[in-house]
Amino acid sequence: MLKLTPEQQALQARARELAQTHFAPKAADVDRTEAYPWESVALLRDAGFLTMTLPTSHGGMGASFQDAVIVIEEVSKACASLGRVVVDATMGAIGMVRRYGTPEQLDLAAGLLRAGDKPAILITEPDTGSAATEMSTRADRDGDHYVLQGDKYWITGGGVSRLHIIYARVFDDGVEQGIGAFLHVRDPAQPDGLVIGERIPAMGIRGIPETHVHLRRLRVHRSMLLATPGGLRRSFASLMKVYNAQRVGAGTVALGIAQGAFEEAVRRVKARRQFGRPLAEFQGLQWMLADMSVQLEAARLLLHAAACSGSDLPDMHSAAQAKTFAGEACFKVCNDALQLFGSSGYGRDQPMERHLRDVRMFTISGGTAQILRTQVASVVLGMKLPQTRTGYAELAGRARD
Ligand SMILES: CC(C)(COP(=O)(O)OP(=O)(O)OC[C@H]1O[C@@H](n2cnc3c(N)ncnc32)[C@H](O)[C@@H]1OP(=O)(O)O)[C@@H](O)C(=O)NCCC(=O)NCCSC(=O)CCS(=O)O
Ligand SMILES: Cc1cc2nc3c(=O)[nH]c(=O)nc-3n(C[C@H](O)[C@H](O)[C@H](O)COP(=O)(O)OP(=O)(O)OC[C@H]3O[C@@H](n4cnc5c(N)ncnc54)[C@H](O)[C@@H]3O)c2cc1C
Numbered sequence: 001m002l003k004l005t006p007e008q009q010a011l012q013a014r015a016r017e018l019a020q021t022h023f024a025p026k027a028a029d030v031d032r033t034e035a036y037p038w039e040s041v042a043l044l045r046d047a048g049f050l051t052m053t054l055p056t057s058h059g060g061m062g063a064s065f066q067d068a069v070i071v072i073e074e075v076s077k078a079c080a081s082l083g084r085v086v087v088d089a090t091m092g093a094i095g096m097v098r099r100y101g102t103p104e105q106l107d108l109a110a111g112l113l114r115a116g117d118k119p120a121i122l123i124t125e126p127d128t129g130s131a132a133t134e135m136s137t138r139a140d141r142d143g144d145h146y147v148l149q150g151d152k153y154w155i156t157g158g159g160v161s162r163l164h165i166i167y168a169r170v171f172d173d174g175v176e177q178g179i180g181a182f183l184h185v186r187d188p189a190q191p192d193g194l195v196i197g198e199r200i201p202a203m204g205i206r207g208i209p210e211t212h213v214h215l216r217r218l219r220v221h222r223s224m225l226l227a228t229p230g231g232l233r234r235s236f237a238s239l240m241k242v243y244n245a246q247r248v249g250a251g252t253v254a255l256g257i258a259q260g261a262f263e264e265a266v267r268r269v270k271a272r273r274q275f276g277r278p279l280a281e282f283q284g285l286q287w288m289l290a291d292m293s294v295q296l297e298a299a300r301l302l303l304h305a306a307a308c309s310g311s312d313l314p315d316m317h318s319a320a321q322a323k324t325f326a327g328e329a330c331f332k333v334c335n336d337a338l339q340l341f342g343s344s345g346y347g348r349d350q351p352m353e354r355h356l357r358d359v360r361m362f363t364i365s366g367g368t369a370q371i372l373r374t375q376v377a378s379v380v381l382g383m384k385l386p387q388t389r390t391g392y393a394e395l396a397g398r399a400r401d
Helices: 006-033 038-046 065-078 080-090 092-100 103-114 232-271 283-308 316-340 352-363 369-381 391-400
Strands: 120-122 138-142 145-156 163-172 175-185 194-199 210-221
Touching: 006 038, 006 065, 006 080, 006 352, 038 080, 065 080, 065 232, 065 283, 080 092, 080 232, 092 103, 092 120, 092 163, 092 232, 103 163, 103 175, 120 145, 145 163, 145 175, 163 210, 163 232, 175 210, 175 232, 232 283, 232 316, 232 352, 283 316, 316 352, 316 369
Parallel strands: 120 163, 138 163
Antiparallel strands: 138 145, 145 210, 163 175, 194 210
């Protein structure tokens, strides 16, 4: 069983109180209206949960990734959309700025978070999802600026986020330098080359828009490029090193959703009677509940272990293991919880079908379960596992050189 410090227990209680009082009663409406829950996001901001992983010098709590995991589970249990808002504010994007940003970049990002912004990460393109390193968005140097051109999609928070972390292939004098990331702030009052495209109708977590984002000769000052160690050639790997935190956060949203569904199912089997006795008395259902509790606890332990792995960032292996397990186990828990509700689970007037839709994304977004398994296998085998048709031949060629 997970052991939290007294401080972490207090943090958990505070997050639970806020989430159950203010977010849970509105979760069905957020799903139905598909509207970004601005008022609830303001409550998260006021509670300090959007800035919690920022240093105290920047108005944060200097909280650890594990502290963030505690809050994300509680918030997601009440409202999955808000859980994702906390992930985006505390994990990947801000982690990259904290780790590699200049003082000015950190000031900029911290100011936006303090104002309640949920940053967006722009990696995926219509033709490059899992194969992210094949992205075609480019950033061409033009004096003190870069000119960004390309199309991103499935961008969480498109049209509501202000801070954007944009991955692009960087060119200086027409010569490719590697994949880097730029900070850019969208100002709705001053439209520029960052054009919010169509909203993508998503299956679940409908309170946050998923959109296309078009970069149309977007001019970004070179001071907004994240300077990662080893230069642009190593930048993608450096950025992904921090992105592992986002994966832990995403897995935790799945955990929160499934924990909520599980608790509702426990209440249901005690209250609902068939054959003259509570459902809870049927052994087949007792064992389902037992298995669900095991899956949840295992997911929680893996996620907390991943949050604490590495010296200051979750490591790739632990993050991939935790997100793969949590994504799949939590989907199964939600599916079983729906089964325990019978027809009521299938009704759109009850929460179970929402939980099942909400939890479905976590084996897809942020690295699919298959891609993450390949990352785990690569550590297990101690081998690079290139996925392109010519990858192994190229590796062998490099070894010969
Ligand atoms: C990494 C992949 C895109 C595969 O691409 P490649 O085969 O071209 O690249 P690799 O050789 O595997 O990696 C290049 C380089 O980077 C290092 N790397 C890669 N991933 C990590 C990581 N997670 N942690 C640390 N380092 C990493 C790798 O070791 C290589 O370094 P060396 O050159 O060997 O030193 C692909 O595997 C992949 O990850 N695809 C998924 C893309 C993805 O996650 N997209 C997320 C988009 S944002 C989003 O979905 C938000 C949703 S959310 O729920 O928050
Ligand atoms: C809800 C949601 C939110 C998202 N938010 C963001 C965001 O904010 N920013 C962003 O940049 N992106 C975002 N994404 C995109 C997400 O990162 C991609 O969907 C993901 O990386 C997978 O890419 P793809 O969808 O193109 O699938 P594909 O890469 O086309 O994969 C299709 C299938 O093939 C499998 N597959 C592919 N390659 C391999 C392989 N080598 N070995 C085995 N199986 C393989 C995959 O596992 C998958 O099952 C989001 C996606 C979703 C669903």
